Amino acid sequence: MANESVISVVDPEVEFEVKSEAKSESKSEASPEVDPKVNNDGYEVVHSKSPLFYDLYDRKAELKHQTHYCPGCGHGVVHKLIAEALQELGLQDKTIFVSPVGCSVFAYYYFDVGNVQVAHGRAPAAATGIKRSCPDKIVISYQGDGDLAAIGTAEIVHAANRGEKITVFFVNNGIYGMTGGQMAPTTLVGQKSTTSPWGRRPANEGFPLHMAELLATLEAPAYIERVALSDNKNIMKARRAIRKALEIQRDRTGFSFVEILSPCPTIWGKDPVEARRWVLEKMTPTFPLNVFRDRRPEIPAGNEPPQRPVADVLGITPKAGAHDTSKRKHAHHFRDVKINIAGFGGQGVLLLGQLLIEMGMREGLEVSWLPSYGPEMRSGSAHCHVCLAKERIGSPLVSHPDVLVAMNEYSLRKFAHEVVSGGIILYNGASLPADFSAPEVQVVSIPAAEIADKLGSTKAANIVMMGALLEETECLAPGTALSVLEDMVKKLDLLEIDRKALTAGRLFIDEQAHLGAVSQPDGFA
Numbered sequence: 445m446a447n448e449s450v451i452s453v454v455d456p457e458v459e460f461e462v463k464s465e466a467k468s469e470s471k472s473e474a475s476p477e478v479d480p481k482v483n484n485d486g487y488e489v490v491h492s493k494s495p496l497f498y499d500l501y502d503r504k505a506e507l508k509h510q511t512h513y514c515p516g517c518g519h520g521v522v523h524k525l526i527a528e529a530l531q532e533l534g535l536q537d538k539t540i541f542v543s544p545v546g547c548s549v550f551a552y553y554y555f556d557v558g559n560v561q562v563a564h565g566r567a568p569a570a571a572t573g574i575k576r577s578c579p580d581k582i583v584i585s586y587q588g589d590g591d592l593a594a595i596g597t598a599e600i601v602h603a604a605n606r607g608e609k610i611t612v613f614f615v616n617n618g619i620y621g622m623t624g625g626q627m628a629p630t631t632l633v634g635q636k637s638t639t640s641p642w643g644r645r646p647a648n649e650g651f652p653l654h655m656a657e658l659l660a661t662l663e664a665p666a667y668i669e670r671v672a673l674s675d676n677k678n679i680m681k682a683r684r685a686i687r688k689a690l691e692i693q694r695d696r697t698g699f700s701f702v703e704i705l706s707p708c709p710t711i712w713g714k715d716p717v718e719a720r721r722w723v724l725e726k727m728t729p730t731f732p733l734n735v736f737r738d739r740r741p742e743i744p745a746g747n748e749p750p751q752r753p754v755a756d757v758l759g760i761t762p763k764a765g766a767h768d769t770s771k772r773k774h775a776h777h778f779r780d781v782k783i784n785i786a787g788f789g790g791q792g793v794l795l796l797g798q799l800l801i802e803m804g805m806r807e808g809l810e811v812s813w814l815p816s817y818g819p820e821m822r823s824g825s826a827h828c829h830v831c832l833a834k835e836r837i838g839s840p841l842v843s844h845p846d847v848l849v850a851m852n853e854y855s856l857r858k859f860a861h862e863v864v865s866g867g868i869i870l871y872n873g874a875s876l877p878a879d880f881s882a883p884e885v886q887v888v889s890i891p892a893a894e895i896a897d898k899l900g901s902t903k904a905a906n907i908v909m910m911g912a913l914l915e916e917t918e919c920l921a922p923g924t925a926l927s928v929l930e931d932m933v934k935k936l937d938l939l940e941i942d943r944k945a946l947t948a949g950r951l952f953i954d955e956q957a958h959l960g961a962v963s964q965p966d967g968f969a
């Protein structure tokens with residue numbers, strides 16, 4: 445055995461090693477230094493996992509030895525080919541991978557690149573947004589046939605038709621894998637699925653959709669090829685196509701699309717070898733392998749989409765000096781404040797949130813506003829999450845607010861338990877419901893609707909609450925509130941009421957809340 449080379453697969457995820465005793469002996473004689481290509485067991489590593497993949501795929505303890513793909517699944521092969529191509533082209537740090545809904549939903553566990561996981565079928569739309577806002581990045585839309593050719597048909601057709609400079613890898617396994625084998629638009633005629641147990645019948649389910657051919661009828665795409673993971677020769681062709689598609693994006697040539705016929709042994713009920721054969725023998729007659737498009741699209745010059753900063757497009761360009769803390773109108777005593785404003789539609793719940801973020805922006809803070817409301821036009825429940833922060837906001841979602849503004853009893857009961865310990869609840873009501881208790885937070889009842897009514901419009905109850913909020917938390921300056929109201933409220937009579945409502949809310953906290961409106965514990969101010 446001394447001169448015999450042994451090839452073994454030690455890691456199920458790919459580490460081919462060659463053991464050559466003669467070689468390692470002579471090496472150790474020549475030099476005691478450790479050769480990085482020889483591992484601890486004396487095996488020479490001749491092929492290993494792409495460094496573009498994470499070292500560790502985080503999995504549950506009992507599944508640690510395997511990826512989440514079934515043995516023989518084509519997704520693993522496609523992942524490997526994409527990783528190798530990105531590595532060879534030196535694009536790892538520039539790549540943003542958009543993963544779909546389907547078996548490959550967890551692609552972000554494997555690729556050590558920027559990752560975004562999107563809703564079913566929306567990958568080309570999300571990729572469009574990412575590419576347009578980050579034109580120097582390499583943006584990959586990775587999709588199955590259910591994702592791309594069923595629920596996402598519109599997205600892919602329009603992204604291709606616009607000639608977005610993204611790369612789409614379309615893994616066509618002729619079936620819905622993740623959900624257990626329903627018919628896909630690419631299911632073959634006669635092929636059985638859980639939703640066509642008799643086999644696909646064109647008279648009932650139509651013919652298989654040829655996505656590569658369909659997209660090739662459009663003018664904009666630069667590159668469209670169909671390849672197959674049926675045997676080594678074809679896998680090498682797939683490798684070249686994947687690399688070429690990425691080069692096309694790197695060179696800013698245009699939209700590139702590779703359809704990859706791929707085995708799904710589990711749902712097809714075949715072993716991995718049979719499944720590969722099935723790709724060649726059954727799929728390629730329906731989906732011929734071909735380069736359908738390879739040309740630089742002729743797009744009239746000067747037709748590029750405008751590249752403007754997002755803030756500019758939204759018209760929220762910060763005013764000069766807004767980020768200069770020395771010029772801030774208000775010394776903020778907090779790092780961030782998270783607020784949930786909840787009530788019925790029509791109570792100005794969402795507007796109150798918008799006023800607060802406008803004030804925050806004017807005071808140079810980072811802000812976010814996340815509305816949530818039901819389908820009813822009026823009177824349905826509505827709430828919005830508001831974040832005011834000195835640093836960038838990671839997520840606009842507020843699970844545990846510092847402050848809850850509850851405009852009605854329903855919202856009080858629904859959201860009170862979410863408020864952080866030591867937080868504040870401002871309740872629009874003369875008194876709290878008898879059985880309500882929130883021992884760990886300060887609760888203030890403010891008869892905002894009544895106050896607003898006396899001022900001339902119940903609609904101003906939200907502004908009364910805003911005054912109370914500003915006075916209680918001192919998170920923003922009342923002067924900023926006034927200037928925002930003056931800019932945003934167009935009707936003069938309403939503006940006058942709002943001004944009074946703002947003052948009334950503040951005065952209520954200063955002068956009356958101590959006299960009995962605080963439920964528990966007292967002395968919050």
Ligand SMILES: Cc1ncc(C[n+]2csc(CCOP(=O)(O)OP(=O)(O)O)c2C)c(N)n1
Pocket residue numbers: 545546547548564587588589590591592595617619620621622623628
């Ligand atoms: C909006 C929406 N509709 C339906 C589903 C259910 N669903 C999850 S994956 C999937 C199809 C996956 O098939 P495919 O895109 O071919 O990917 P594969 O799993 O075969 O790789 C469907 C219908 C969903 N998650 N979201």
Ligand code: SF4
Pocket residue numbers: 512513514516517518519547617621622707708709710711
């Ligand atoms: S069900 Fe099919 S597509 Fe999904 S992981 Fe298994 S083999 Fe792959």
